[in-house]
Amino acid sequence: MAPSNLIGGHCLVAGGLATGGLRYAAEIGAEVMQVFVSNPRGWALSEGKADEDARLRESGIPVYVHASYLVNFGSPNPATLENSGASIRHALRRAAEIGARGVVMHTGSAVSQPREKAMRQVREHLLPLLDEVPEEGPDLLLEPMAGQGAMLCARVEDLGPYLETLDWHPKAGVCLDTCHMFAAGHDLTAPDGVALMLDELHRIAPGRLKLIHANDSKDPCGSKRDRHENIGAGHIGTRPFADLMRHPVAAGVPLCVETPGSAAKLREDIDLLKSLRGS
Template sequence: MDMPFDPSQAGSLVVGCHLSVAKGFPAAAGVAVQVGANALQFFPRNPRGGAQRQVSEAERAQWLERREEAGLRYTIAHIPYTVNLASPKPAAYEFARRVLREDLERCRWVGADAAVTHPGSYVEGDPADGTRRIIAAIEPVLPLLEEPGAPWLLLETMSGQGSEIGGRLEELRAILEGLGWPPRVGVCLDTCHLFAAGYDWRDPAQVDRLVEDLDRAVGWERVQALHVNDSKFPCGSRRDRHEKMGQGEIGRRGFANLLRHPRLRALPMLLETPIDGELDYAAEIRWLRDLDRELAAGA
């Protein structure tokens, strides 16, 4: 299976954060350098799902050059939260299908490694109908994912709140199985969501259980990225509220267990913690890198 990121070459952490590209992709690369990131996540359009900003050939060329200079080892787009691939409402569903295709095409244009999306919410009725709608929405873009330079499409693990799909790994497996296990559709983990869904990062045995469950449910080769966020709410709460690193319920102990696990540590890590301004990510990235160095030194 073709992998955009080679974990065996990871060495130091590949860690970044979600940055705005509203002022252009090259500008976002500059901010990444300022905060000490070597990975970057972005919205391909307004997060509320508005129209895409046009990216010229000149901006694209400058971005590709600036990305190399900045040492960005992984770039990933986040499909807007307003996209609901499981929606039972025809207008919302057709909007989701259109945005998914357009944003994957944008990712290919700018050379992003992957695009991550929330699987969706069935809203009402039978959850299985929501899963079928997700499969039907993704099927038409599978040929796009086979084209040269295409990104991966990653389904995010969710907290399981309300009617959302993806709070259980079996739900992600059902989508992948329904799609016929396509080679460039995988999974993006989220520490806060998994904690809320019942995986306690503070217990090393629970971390091992998560990795084993992922291997069994979807295959580890499909796990391509990791959102690193602390949690405002307790383990198993099924409530999705991110907190700054080390200041929530997961805490230092939980993230230390994550970093001690070689498979998890090798994944590209993207921060989505609450901040007042993008430069605040510098402290969050430094906290994670400092913890990794302390563990390496035997602290």
């Protein structure tokens, strides 16, 4: 029998990573949790507290860190490149300190410069950071985006060139966001839509899928708009999530919900996914 998918969500950590984060995880019924370890919309880097870090490590719940939204190794702005490097190095260190399995990083945009130059920057600035991660350390999980603007990686097939740029580094994994994939043009609502996407991922990057962001979409397939919706309330619906958890490529891969609304609403989405997991 295929291993079951743990299901959880992004957790608020008011009061401390362990104090607030674990309380929030219990409130939403999370079996796995994702957290920020610094301001996700700024460059300020926060240090942890040893007692909080230890409690989170010893809690037994799998943890993932989401890096700052500002990180972009494809940017033509030298300050953004410098800050991105510092932010990812910090996130990987903090992830190791709290025992997190991985750090999720958006794959970035070329902004106003040629894609080829942006990809050279990804290699130059990101590959050394991956080399710093010890074998037992957290993976860096590349999250393709919805395809808006000059994004470097959106559809599954874009992951091949991106990972090739990083020499298929063993610490480089993948985090797929269902809303992003749908917005980028993968029609998950088609009868075999989920299977086609995951089969393609297995062909391109076998064994690299480490985390799934389970989000419905406010916009239709191919919209290139990154707007999350509650599970079953958007254009994806519920069946594709059940299909995803039944596919061998996703077997045992945790699902993390990032849908809008209160903690009670987030718990509804998590409970719905748990019911689909058991269907």
